[in-house]
Amino acid sequence: MSKTAIITAKDVDVFYGDKQALDKIALDIPEYKVTSLIGPSGCGKSTFLRCINRMNDLVPIARVEGDIRIAGQDIYAPEVDVVALRAQVGMVFQKPNPFPKSIYENVAYGPKIHGLAKGKTEMDELVQWALEKAGLWNEVKDRLDQPGTGLSGGQQQRLCIARTIAVKPKVVLMDEPCSALDPIATAIIEELIDELRQNFTIVIVTHSMQQAARVSQRTAFFHLGTLVETGPTKNIFTSPEDERTQNYITGRIG
Amino acid sequence: MATVDTNTPHDALDLVNSQRKKGVEFVVMAILILCSLVAVLVTVGIVLSLIFEAYRFFERIPMTEFLFGTQWSPQTALRADQVAAEGAFGAVPLITGTLLISFIAMCVATPLGLMSAIYLSEYASKRFRDFVKPALEILAGIPTVVYGFFAALTVAPLLRSGGESVGLNVSSESALAAGLIMGMMIIPLISSLSDDVINSVPQAMRDASLGLGATHSETIRKVVLPSAIPGVAGALLLAASRAIGETMIVVMAAGLAANLTANPLEAVTTITAQIVALLTGDQEFDSAKTLSAFALGLLLFVVTLCLNIIALRIVRKYQEQYD
Numbered sequence: 138m139s140k141t142a143i144i145t146a147k148d149v150d151v152f153y154g155d156k157q158a159l160d161k162i163a164l165d166i167p168e169y170k171v172t173s174l175i176g177p178s179g180c181g182k183s184t185f186l187r188c189i190n191r192m193n194d195l196v197p198i199a200r201v202e203g204d205i206r207i208a209g210q211d212i213y214a215p216e217v218d219v220v221a222l223r224a225q226v227g228m229v230f231q232k233p234n235p236f237p238k239s240i241y242e243n244v245a246y247g248p249k250i251h252g253l254a255k256g257k258t259e260m261d262e263l264v265q266w267a268l269e270k271a272g273l274w275n276e277v278k279d280r281l282d283q284p285g286t287g288l289s290g291g292q293q294q295r296l297c298i299a300r301t302i303a304v305k306p307k308v309v310l311m312d313e314p315c316s317a318l319d320p321i322a323t324a325i326i327e328e329l330i331d332e333l334r335q336n337f338t339i340v341i342v343t344h345s346m347q348q349a350a351r352v353s354q355r356t357a358f359f360h361l362g363t364l365v366e367t368g369p370t371k372n373i374f375t376s377p378e379d380e381r382t383q384n385y386i387t388g389r390i391g
Numbered sequence: 392m393a394t395v396d397t398n399t400p401h402d403a404l405d406l407v408n409s410q411r412k413k414g415v416e417f418v419v420m421a422i423l424i425l426c427s428l429v430a431v432l433v434t435v436g437i438v439l440s441l442i443f444e445a446y447r448f449f450e451r452i453p454m455t456e457f458l459f460g461t462q463w464s465p466q467t468a469l470r471a472d473q474v475a476a477e478g479a480f481g482a483v484p485l486i487t488g489t490l491l492i493s494f495i496a497m498c499v500a501t502p503l504g505l506m507s508a509i510y511l512s513e514y515a516s517k518r519f520r521d522f523v524k525p526a527l528e529i530l531a532g533i534p535t536v537v538y539g540f541f542a543a544l545t546v547a548p549l550l551r552s553g554g555e556s557v558g559l560n561v562s563s564e565s566a567l568a569a570g571l572i573m574g575m576m577i578i579p580l581i582s583s584l585s586d587d588v589i590n591s592v593p594q595a596m597r598d599a600s601l602g603l604g605a606t607h608s609e610t611i612r613k614v615v616l617p618s619a620i621p622g623v624a625g626a627l628l629l630a631a632s633r634a635i636g637e638t639m640i641v642v643m644a645a646g647l648a649a650n651l652t653a654n655p656l657e658a659v660t661t662i663t664a665q666i667v668a669l670l671t672g673d674q675e676f677d678s679a680k681t682l683s684a685f686a687l688g689l690l691l692f693v694v695t696l697c698l699n700i701i702a703l704r705i706v707r708k709y710q711e712q713y714d
């Protein structure tokens with residue numbers, strides 16, 4: 138599996154001030170697959186996810202040590218431009234957070250910043266492509282100029298996904314993308330994630346065992362800041378090797 | 392046990408013995424109502440007397456003359472029995488003077504206040520912020536009379552000698568001196584309100600933008616500021632209304648000459664400065680001169696009230712946006 142790994146993490150420690158949040162994490166994430174991170178609350182899933190696009194840089198007290206590579210490149214190397222990194226590694230947040238701008242402007246925001254489209258028609262095409270990929274085009278194509286904040290929660294989250302993939306990143310990180318959504322919106326997004334994996338490598342944090350089982354090919358189980366077990370999702374859920382994993386997926390800890 | 396036992400007798404709840412407290416409650420409430428009534432009644436009284444006295448003024452001087460006349464020279468009666476012309480009561484020079492000085496003040500305070508708010512809320516380290524914010528609040532707490540003599544004794548002479556050295560004729564009391572110092576005075580108001588507004592833009596917006604690979608300054612320019620603009624506009628209107636109503640600085644630094652001019656280097660006067668001039672010294676409560684102060688007061692009140700209402704509306708609407 139590590140032959141096709143696009144992200145490799147080795148010996149990753151994260152500290153918030155004096156408190157250690159992650160301890161010696163080593164994880165390989167394969168390309169064009171969905172990898173889910175599961176584990177009880179506070180075990181460091183979000184922290185690990187935020188290491189991958191260096192959003193932790195924004196937390197003044199956070200300190201990241203160890204080695205994380207994307208396509209072989211050390212993303213914490215001094216010469217790395219965080220801005221360029223985040224263009225390659227997009228992120229979808231727990232709570233849908235569209236900008237208070239029009240639907241079109243929301244999607245066009247990233248491409249504009251990175252100069253991905255030359256001229257209006259190219260931008261229009263890119264916006265349409267992203268919205269189609271996010272399964273939102275048909276619902277919004279007649280009201281692209283209306284505010285993105287006026288959409289329903291599920292639509293907003295798909296808008297956020299469209300906004301992220303419009304930049305054409307290699308990796309999309311999702312931190313509990315469905316936790317604010319109802320089951321129907323959740324089902325739509327899960328379907329979407331499955332399709333997105335054709336073009337993107339996806340890492341998703343989820344609290345729902347069913348969701349991890351439905352959307353991901355690989356699963357990593359975190360517990361108290363350590364990575365306990367990782368493997369094909371099927372194996373993790375049917376024959377976990379570690380007792381803590383077993384306890385968690387059967388609902389005994391968490 | 393499958394069913395709830397309802398047969399065992401239990402103690403009755405004490406629900407009636409609260410009579411004692413009702414009296415206290417009533418008294419407390421009455422005191423509170425009285426206190427709030429005082430403030431309300433005083434306000435109503437002031438407004439009514441403004442309107443009433445202004446009405447008496449308008450009985451003598453037509454309102455159109457007051458609002459559109461370009462001559463302001465309320466006659467200065469030396470003796471009560473002196474027979475003289477009524478004087479001219481055209482408020483236009485006062486209005487333009489007020490606007491000119493407030494405009495200069497806003498031109499100074501808007502960029503400075505806004506930039507420092509952006510710096511404080513987005514870039515400054517926590518330590519720096521903890522030091523500068525209280526310092527700004529001290530600036531806001533300086534009595535305006537201190538600003539006033541600073542303007543009159545330091546800034547105005549500086550402008551005058553500076554102007555002379557480049558061949559400009561700056562009068563010793565000028566709209567510029569008053570406006571500059573008034574600008575300094577309202578910087579803290581603008582920066583602390585704008586700082587609040589900028590801080591209330593949700594972190595999720597910034598995360599979204601940064602997560603898409605936008606730089607810090609792109610995020611500020613394209614996401615944070617556009618979201619904050621309505622609130623900032625409200626802050627600016629509040630500051631403007633403060634500038635229009637400001638008195639001490641203009642009395643001391645802008646002069647009392649009712650010039651109708653747009654030249655900031657000349658002396659101008661304002662509504663507030665004229666009210667002070669009209670009412671200092673012995674008064675005759677019947678003369679048009681004294682009554683005109685009430686008309687000016689009413690004018691000022693209406694203008695600043697409107698500005699405040701609009702500003703508060705904007706600020707409130709903005710706050711609702713993210714609730």
Ligand SMILES: Nc1ncnc2c1ncn2[C@@H]1O[C@H](COP(=O)(O)OP(=O)(O)OP(=O)(O)O)[C@@H](O)[C@H]1O
Pocket residue numbers: 153158176177178179180181182183184185196198
């Ligand atoms: N900004 C921060 N400052 C200090 N400590 C933090 C910060 N963010 C996270 N932590 C700590 O790091 C540990 C891991 O947090 P993290 O958010 O990664 O957990 P999580 O697995 O995502 O939990 P959840 O499932 O509840 O989202 C927790 O103990 C948390 O208290």
Ligand SMILES: [Mg+2]
Pocket residue numbers: 182183184312342
């Ligand atoms: Mg989390």
